[in-house]
Amino acid sequence: MPVPRQGRIPGAGGDTRTRILDAAEELIAARGFDATSTAAIATSAGVPKGLIFYYFPTKESILTTLIAERLPTDPIGDIDGLAVTGEPEVALVNLDAALDLTGRRTIREIVWREADTHPLVREQLRALRTYLHDVTVEVLRLSSPLTAPARVLDSCATAWVAAMFSATHLDRFRERDERDNDLRAVARVVTAGLGALSHP
The missing domain is CATH 1.10.10.60 (Homeodomain-like)
Structure with missing residues (x-):
């Protein structure tokens, strides 16, 4: 037809x-x-x-x-613009701000609810997570004053993406300032780990 x-x-x-x-x-x-x-x-x-x-x-x-x-799986255009040389903690906060999942309340509600029962939604969420992990690795690599092994960058990126997803999922229960403060605290922990496990 x-x-x-x-x-x-x-x-x-x-x-x-x-x-x-x-x-x-x-x-x-x-x-x-x-x-x-x-x-x-x-x-x-x-x-x-x-x-x-x-x-x-x-x-x-x-x-x-x-x-x-x-909810595109590659929502961030300029990765270089997020990196801050010598300040990976700031770069991580920049990444969350650039992603801005907080401004997509209804889409977030749909994704968290429907991912359990609709495989295509689940696949989109997985693709977004993989993309954000890779972006986080690159942002950390560009920002860190130390040379971090790939396994360390991978672990730090995994922790940061999990924190962003968790924060976004909990946004309905708290104010924006609380979310930002929590993520800044996680960014400090992640970058402390990055420094402790890296070498000059």
Whole structure:
């Protein structure tokens, strides 16, 4: 069956697609994916239900599109801009700020809830974790005043990414300042370990 071109369906367009995704994001974050119907998404977006399937062939594709587009697995462009020579603790805090998962509340809610039951969401989360681990290794390598062995960088990156993910998961229970203070404390511990296990 041929796919209709945009413009042949009344109301179709980039803004409509965005409205559908915005509505889906809010509803799925609040209710969960399984409890959110395409009819509810259409109503919230102010579009006919059939228009949903013009953009998204299945309900599942709405979820996967949301995660792929709004929680990309390579969200940080300029890694060099995060590094601070001689100050790896500051560089780690810079990395968390650049990632800014705190500003994506509804997407976070969706990811943590749906990762258990939707393999594609789980894979996206794993890919993001791997990417952040590799970025953290590079940021630490560029910032550390010492030469750190690969195994040390790997361990420090693992600890930092776990801390960022944990902090993001707990954001709903605390204020932003608490999160930042906790992460700064973890950054100090991670960089202390980096220094203790490295050599000039």
